[in-house]
Amino acid sequence: xxxxxxxxxxxxxxxxxxxxxxxxxxxxxxxxxxxxxxxxxxxxxxxxxxxxxxxxxxxxxxxxxxxxxxxxxxxxxxxxxxxxxxxxxxxxxxxxxxxxxxxxxxxxxxxxxxxxxxxxxxxxxxxxxxxxxxxxxxxxxxxxxxxxxxxxxxxxxxxxxxxxxxxxxxxxxxxxxxxxxxxxxxxxxxxxxxxxxxxxxxxxxxxxxxxxxxxxxxxxxxxxxxxxxxxxxxxxxxxxxxxxxxxxxxxxxxxxxxxxxxxxxxxxxxxxxxxxxxxxxxxxxxxxxxxxxxxxxxxxxxxxxxxxxxxxxxxxxxxxxxxxxxxxxxxxxxxxxxxxxxxxxxxxxxxxxxxxxxxxxxxxxxxxxxxxxxxxxxxxxxxxxxxxxxxxxxxxxxxxxxxxxxxxxxxxxxxxxxxxxxxxxxxxxxxxxxxxxxxxxxxxxxxxxxxxxxxxxxxxxxxxxxxxxxxxxxxxxxxxxxxxxxxxxxxxxxxxxxxxxxxxxxxxxxxxxxxxxxxxxxxxxxxxxxxxxxxx
Amino acid sequence: xxxxxxxxxxxxxxxxxxxxxxxxxxxxxxxxxxxxxxxxxxxxxxxxxxxxxxxxxxxxxxxxxxxxxxxxxxxxxxxxxxxxxxxxxxxxxxxxxxxxxxxxxxxxxxxxxxxxxxxxxxxxxxxxxxxxxxxxxxxxxxxxxxxxxxxxxxxxxxxxxxxxxxxxxxxxxxxxxxxxxxxxxxxxxxxxxxxxxxxxxxxxxxxxxxxxxxxxxxxxxxxxxxxxxxxxxxxxxxxxxxxxxxxxxxxxxxxxxxxxxxxxxxxxxxxxxxxxxxxxxxxxxxxxxxxxxxxxxxxxxxxxxxxxxxxxxxxxxxxxxxxxxxxxxxxxxxxxxxxxxxxxxxxxxxxxxxxxxxxxxxxxxxxxxxxxxxxxxxxxxxxxxxxxxxxxxxxxxxxxxxxxxxxxxxxxxxxxxxxxxxxxxxxxxxxxxxxxxxxxxxxxxxxxxxxxxxx
Ligand code: SF4
Ligand code: SF4
Numbered sequence: 001x002x003x004x005x006x007x008x009x010x011x012x013x014x015x016x017x018x019x020x021x022x023x024x025x026x027x028x029x030x031x032x033x034x035x036x037x038x039x040x041x042x043x044x045x046x047x048x049x050x051x052x053x054x055x056x057x058x059x060x061x062x063x064x065x066x067x068x069x070x071x072x073x074x075x076x077x078x079x080x081x082x083x084x085x086x087x088x089x090x091x092x093x094x095x096x097x098x099x100x101x102x103x104x105x106x107x108x109x110x111x112x113x114x115x116x117x118x119x120x121x122x123x124x125x126x127x128x129x130x131x132x133x134x135x136x137x138x139x140x141x142x143x144x145x146x147x148x149x150x151x152x153x154x155x156x157x158x159x160x161x162x163x164x165x166x167x168x169x170x171x172x173x174x175x176x177x178x179x180x181x182x183x184x185x186x187x188x189x190x191x192x193x194x195x196x197x198x199x200x201x202x203x204x205x206x207x208x209x210x211x212x213x214x215x216x217x218x219x220x221x222x223x224x225x226x227x228x229x230x231x232x233x234x235x236x237x238x239x240x241x242x243x244x245x246x247x248x249x250x251x252x253x254x255x256x257x258x259x260x261x262x263x264x265x266x267x268x269x270x271x272x273x274x275x276x277x278x279x280x281x282x283x284x285x286x287x288x289x290x291x292x293x294x295x296x297x298x299x300x301x302x303x304x305x306x307x308x309x310x311x312x313x314x315x316x317x318x319x320x321x322x323x324x325x326x327x328x329x330x331x332x333x334x335x336x337x338x339x340x341x342x343x344x345x346x347x348x349x350x351x352x353x354x355x356x357x358x359x360x361x362x363x364x365x366x367x368x369x370x371x372x373x374x375x376x377x378x379x380x381x382x383x384x385x386x387x388x389x390x391x392x393x394x395x396x397x398x399x400x401x402x403x404x405x406x407x408x409x410x411x412x413x414x415x416x417x418x419x420x421x422x423x424x425x426x427x428x429x430x431x432x433x434x435x436x437x438x439x440x441x442x443x444x445x446x447x448x449x450x451x452x453x454x455x456x457x458x459x460x461x462x463x464x465x466x467x468x469x470x471x472x473x474x475x476x477x478x479x480x481x482x483x484x485x486x487x488x489x490x491x492x493x494x495x496x497x498x499x500x501x502x503x504x505x506x507x508x509x510x511x512x513x514x515x516x517x518x519x520x521x522x523x524x525x526x527x528x529x530x531x532x533x534x535x536x
Numbered sequence: 537x538x539x540x541x542x543x544x545x546x547x548x549x550x551x552x553x554x555x556x557x558x559x560x561x562x563x564x565x566x567x568x569x570x571x572x573x574x575x576x577x578x579x580x581x582x583x584x585x586x587x588x589x590x591x592x593x594x595x596x597x598x599x600x601x602x603x604x605x606x607x608x609x610x611x612x613x614x615x616x617x618x619x620x621x622x623x624x625x626x627x628x629x630x631x632x633x634x635x636x637x638x639x640x641x642x643x644x645x646x647x648x649x650x651x652x653x654x655x656x657x658x659x660x661x662x663x664x665x666x667x668x669x670x671x672x673x674x675x676x677x678x679x680x681x682x683x684x685x686x687x688x689x690x691x692x693x694x695x696x697x698x699x700x701x702x703x704x705x706x707x708x709x710x711x712x713x714x715x716x717x718x719x720x721x722x723x724x725x726x727x728x729x730x731x732x733x734x735x736x737x738x739x740x741x742x743x744x745x746x747x748x749x750x751x752x753x754x755x756x757x758x759x760x761x762x763x764x765x766x767x768x769x770x771x772x773x774x775x776x777x778x779x780x781x782x783x784x785x786x787x788x789x790x791x792x793x794x795x796x797x798x799x800x801x802x803x804x805x806x807x808x809x810x811x812x813x814x815x816x817x818x819x820x821x822x823x824x825x826x827x828x829x830x831x832x833x834x835x836x837x838x839x840x841x842x843x844x845x846x847x848x849x850x851x852x853x854x855x856x857x858x859x860x861x862x863x864x865x866x867x868x869x870x871x872x873x874x875x876x877x878x879x880x881x882x883x884x885x886x887x888x889x890x891x892x893x894x895x896x897x898x899x900x901x902x903x904x905x906x907x908x909x910x911x912x913x914x915x916x917x918x919x920x921x922x923x924x925x926x927x928x929x930x931x932x933x934x935x936x937x938x939x940x941x942x943x944x945x946x947x948x949x950x951x952x953x954x955x956x957x958x959x960x961x962x963x964x965x966x967x968x969x970x971x972x973x974x975x976x977x978x979x980x981x982x983x984x985x986x987x988x989x990x991x
Binding site for chain 1: 537538539540542546548549550551552553554555557558559561562577580581582583584586587588589590591593594597598599600601602603604605606607608609610611612619620622623624625626627629630631641642643646647672673674675677742744745746747748876878908927930947
């Protein structure tokens with residue numbers, strides 16, 4: 001299709017050959033639309049991707065508020081991942097009011113540590129952290145040089161646990177592992193599964209209990225979701241990991257159901273918990289009014305309880321009514337506008353539904369570090385080729401737990417629930433929710449976002465900080481969908497209105513009118529020439 | 537806020553808590569963004585460059601572009617030569633810079649990649665350049681990385697023909713675009729033609745036009761860096777960011793001049809102007825002298841509200857030193873003066889500066905420390921004002937201290953990078969912020985019957 005060719009045209013043969021597999025323009029023809037994903041970024045293209053450490057520490061384990069996460073490495077990585085993701089956390093008594101979120105802990109390695117090894121310094125650091133903070137749990141996240149100099153963070157973790165009796169987990173999430181943050185998610189998931197989930201025995205109270213997986217409470221999204229669930233009579237046992245805690249994660253296996261928000265970053269936990277504890281998971285999406293209602297109804301169907309279902313319906317009725325007027329107002333302003341979304345590994349899908357609530361269409365979308373199933377759905381899984389970079393990331397296999405394994409429903413019931421529209425134990429992916437002609441770009445880079453802005457001419461691009469200001473300088477509205485630019489929540493019912501307000505603001509701010517200086521359109525010399533007509 | 541920070545201060549040698557510095561490569565990247573049509577390139581895994589671009593973008597509210605060698609496990613084991621070659625080719629093809637400035641990361645340093653020799657063997661398009669600097673993140677801090685990259689440019693590009701250009705090399709150090717403009721304006725007023733290097737004016741604050749360009753109109757042009765070897769003199773501002781390049785200019789090209797602190801406040805701006813005066817042999821124009829007079833006037837007028845007020849100053853060594861000087865001029869007590877950058881020279885110099893004021897009060901100066909230590913100190917003996925980067929806001933909230941943002945990074949406010957803290961004008965800007973913060977606090981806390989409209 002034309003736009004795709006126009007974009008790829010910018011490339012020399014070698015880069016073209018690679019990038020064309022990562023860029024598709026959707027046809028929905030006889031052949032399914034496919035894409036290549038989760039492969040190496042090409043050096044020099046200015047990929048938006050981050051690294052394995054960012055996925056492990058920054059995304060998954062960093063938000064756990066009662067965990068002392070120690071970055072083992074030189075100072076940089078710890079500095080950049082300090083307070084920069086807006087994963088909110090409240091002090092609460094359940095985790096002894098311990099809240100490490102505003103802190104950054106690092107071994108700050110120096111040349112001698114690199115030359116002679118850093119384990120000693122790490123052990124000293126741990127001793128000091130215990131002495132000052134008395135944490136219940138310590139996690140060590142490795143950065144680039146650690147594996148190369150032969151520091152064994154797992155061994156240090158074991159020794160710490162033996163010596164102090166404090167749960168300690170070492171993550172070998174060096175930046176160069178894998179091809180993006182995705183490897184770090186996987187490594188973090190493995191650690192949580194192996195050492196934390198299932199170690200508690202605090203039975204949840206409440207008739208219907210869930211875990212929220214892949215919800216990082218950016219801009220307080222998780223709190224809005226919990227508010228809604230609570231109104232419906234559903235209790236959240238643990239959140240992975242926004243405002244989450246070691247304390248609650250231990251009991252995650254005792255909840256009734258897992259709800260998966262960000263599929264990319266946490267699907268491993270959902271699947272391993274299914275195998276080990278028999279817990280089902282539903283792919284939910286609380287971004288968008290329609291999506292939130294749908295997700296709540298799926299939960300209702302899953303629990304198959306008339307009272308719960310009735311309560312969910314009345315909550316939906318009340319909540320949608322309370323935002324109806326606002327949403328209609330914004331919809332009137334935004335209807336027909338188009339958007340591009342370039343984010344990490346889930347939101348480029350989630351937000352399309354919220355935009356649709358507002359009458360907007362997403363004409364281009366891309367992920368930094370998704371895998372093919374995030375685009376095309378779980379059904380593609382068996383066809384995904386595994387390459388050397390993926391094989392380097394440990395896969396752990398779990399077995400049904402002899403004591404803790406329990407299933408809620410027999411297989412036939414699950415199948416019938418699935419038929420009934422409950423997205424159980426599978427994800428449909430982003431592409432089926434998009435429209436013909438729209439562009440899907442995997443591992444997008446700076447040039448592509450810039451060019452797509454010019455080629456596809458959307459009214460607004462949702463992306464991260466690295467693309468935000470170039471987009472705006474090009475005269476296109478921009479909102480950050482990693483951090484929400486200090487705003488939020490964007491989830492659930494109330495969040496939808498806040499989002500709508502922010503989008504309308506970005507598109508309609510009166511400042512746009514001032515971009516062109518008046519003298520740019522007014523000639524300096526105006527005069528009358530013979531004939532009496534006025535000319536420029 | 538920061539509820540787990542204890543009052544009890546224990547000696548630490550293993551853990552850094554809430555750092556007051558970051559790693560070398562980001563400094564190298566920033567420096568390179570001050571060169572016209574330059575693409576900074578991070579030779580390591582892509583996470584570093586992603587983090588560095590993010591923090592720079594957040595500070596400047598401008599797109600900070602840079603590329604990466606995108607190391608994977610293979611490159612980490614077998615070396616990054618082929619990644620670098622691929623990257624360089626793609627960068628020229630896709631982003632068309634005039635020059636690529638490569639810096640290393642802790643990864644490529646640890647595996648011992650010899651970037652210099654890779655570049656020698658590389659095919660570089662006609663008229664284009666690739667240079668590099670070594671920036672191992674386990675040494676120094678981002679300030680050292682900045683310095684290393686400056687020297688990288690000079691070593692690769694600057695030549696000496698023997699014919700003096702009559703131009704002064706002006707090294708601004710780690711500053712904002714607004715500072716660059718003000719420093720150049722002062723030099724112009726003093727009739728000293730300068731090449732500012734690096735120059736962030738119009739690169740890290742490019743105007744909104746409706747059309748994004750990868751490279752701003754500003755930045756030091758490559759040919760001008762090339763001619764630095766023939767400069768008539770050199771003024772290097774900021775001992776820690778520019779000092780080594782000053783030494784290099786002397787050693788390599790025998791160009792002398794002045795290595796001065798960042799010109800913040802009166803005395804340090806005076807020194808900058810005296811250095812310019814020595815070069816131009818022209819008297820200071822009345823406009824500049826009036827500016828100075830106005831700043832002195834302002835500080836004098838506001839003395840009642842600043843005198844003996846205690847302040848904690850933290851951040852990068854150059855700006856912290858110079859902010860300390862301004863605070864001293866305002867009669868304040870710099871109770872704690874702190875940097876994370878591991879340079880003991882910072883302690884000596886700052887001590888000397890404070891001692892020259894013969895204060896009765898004690899002041900603590902510390903390099904190579906962190907914000908946790910500073911916070912603990914403040915818990916034991918509180919201060920009236922906190923002055924430093926955005927990360928101070930946590931301490932300010934926890935201890936309810938008025939807070940003025942200055943230095944790097946300022947992530948949570950707009951506009952600061954367009955302003956100057958340098959020169960007399962910068963002094964007015966900073967003094968106004970400081971006085972406003974102190975008086976706003978007074979107004980906030982005072983009883984209704986004591987709340988007044990006049991000073
Ligand atoms: S891996 Fe090293 S160079 Fe990269 S951000 Fe971390 S400390 Fe800095
Ligand atoms: S929602 Fe996006 S940014 Fe958040 S963890 Fe998932 S992939 Fe990362």
